[in-house]
Amino acid sequence: MKKYALFLCLFLYQMVGAQVPGSVVAYSPASSGLYIGSPSVCILPNGDYLASHDLFGPKSNEFEKPISKIYRSQDKGKTWTHIADINGQFWSKLFVHEKGLYFMGTSKHHGNTIIRKSTDNGNTWSEPTDAENGLLLAGEYHCAPMPLIEHDGKLWRAMEDAMGPIKKWGKRYGAFMMSIPLGADPMKATNWTSSNVLRHDSTLLGGNFGGWIEGNAVVDPNGQLWDVLRVDDKSTLEEKAAFVKISADGKTATFDRDADFVKFPGGSKKFSIRYDSKSKLYWTITNYIPDEIKAANKGRNPASIRNTQALFSSKDLRNWDLRKILLQHPDIIKHGFQYVDWLFEGKNNIIFLSRTAYEDGQGGAHNNHDANYMTFHRIKKFRKSKP
Structure with missing residues (x-):
């Protein structure tokens, strides 16, 4: 019976999934109680693509021992094969560093900060057993699949401490940065340095500050390193x-x-920023809210509007220009393109993964947040994009 149900799900997604934008990497129907989260993508030295996501929702084990799934594409993202399940990995980023393949995040929803290594292109992964083998910080932490960058002889990664005194979403999170010297073993906790933690301050934004999470490590044009975070302001x-x-x-x-809250399109949802040396611009893919959607949804929490993904660029990190609408659906309740992770590909392209909530022939996603798909996309000649 289970095999028949799995076959039916795969059949439906193949039939209906053709309507979903992009290439389908993974699918989980709303009826399963398992929702797709934390898309992450990397390109291996051999040219293969790896993708990952975790599972959250009422039927998941996200608070105890969550599952992250790994996929491989050997045809530039056209088709994907599931190659591994990892028990006890959440909110995690795949990345290649100094010829090593790593997967960094938390052990569960508000778990330890951990990192795993694979020596066989993602088929098997190390276990974070102790401080010598991938257990970097013990306690309660939060993150998302955010970029890691090399700067000034170090590798940098933004994180959030989830051990604030008020155990509520937003208020419990404090921003900090982790770094490690280039050439040092990322699997050893003593090689990493953590900054102080900046706790939630309820007086910010005139009392409207709900929290900050999912920070980007970014270097500005003057060489200053910043942790650029998503901001909750309802x-x-x-x-x-x-x-x-x-x-x-x-x-x-x-x-x-007074100076460090900056107007940012899509800033109330997860976004990733990367610098392109050829154009000398910063680029981001973000859950932008167009003016016509703002006009129709006055009073709504901006973090709940996820039906548009757009490409933006900036010369200075603080002023952003719309370059192209990438994905959009008129419905904001059960459709969403969100938590995009992206990379520059070759000389002229960008590839990205989206946590996509879309119709599937079974009633669609639970809502726009609780996605039923992970989809792969490519932006060709992205520097020539115009609105």
Whole structure:
């Protein structure tokens, strides 16, 4: 019976999935109680693509021992094969560093900060048993599949401490940065440095500050490193990001409450920023809210509007230009393109994964947040994109 149900699900997704934008990497119907989260993508030295996601929702084990799934594509993202399940990995980013393949995130929803290594292109992974083997920080932590960058002789990765005194979403999260010298073993906890944690401050934004999470490690045009975070502010549809300054030694994080909240399209949802040396621009793919959608949804929490993904660029990290609408659906309740993870591909393209909520012939996604698909996409000649 289980085999028949699995066959039926696969058949339906193949029949209906053709209507879903992009190439389907993974599918989980709403009826399963397992929703697709945390898309992550990397390109292996041999040219293969790896993709990952975790599973959250009422039938998942996200608070105890969540599952992350790994997929491989050997045809530039056209088709994907499931190659591994990892028990005890959540909110995690795949990345290649100094010829090693790693998977960094948490052990569960608000779990330890951990990192795993694969020596066979993602088929099998190490276990984070102790501080010598991938257990980096014990406690309660939060993150998303965010970019890791090399700068000033170190590898940098933004994280959030989830051990604030008020155990509520947003209020429990504090921003900090992790770093490790290039050439050091990422699997050893003692090689990593953590900055101080900047806790939630209820007085920010005139009392409307709900929290900051899912930070980006980014270097500005002057060489200053920042942790650029998603900001929760339910009082307005004018979205913003927070710019937390990180010292050169990685030990000190500071925030100017008057200058470091910056208008940012899609800033109330997860976004990733990367710098392109050819165009000398910063690029992001973000859950932008177009003016016509703002006009029709006054008073709505901006974080709940996820039906548009758009490409933006910036010269200075603080002023952003719309380059192209990438994905959009008129319905904001049960359709969403979100938590995009992306990379530059070759000389002219961008590839990205989306956590996609879309119709599937079985009633669609549970809602726009609780996605039933992970989809793969490519932006060709992205530098020539125009609105």
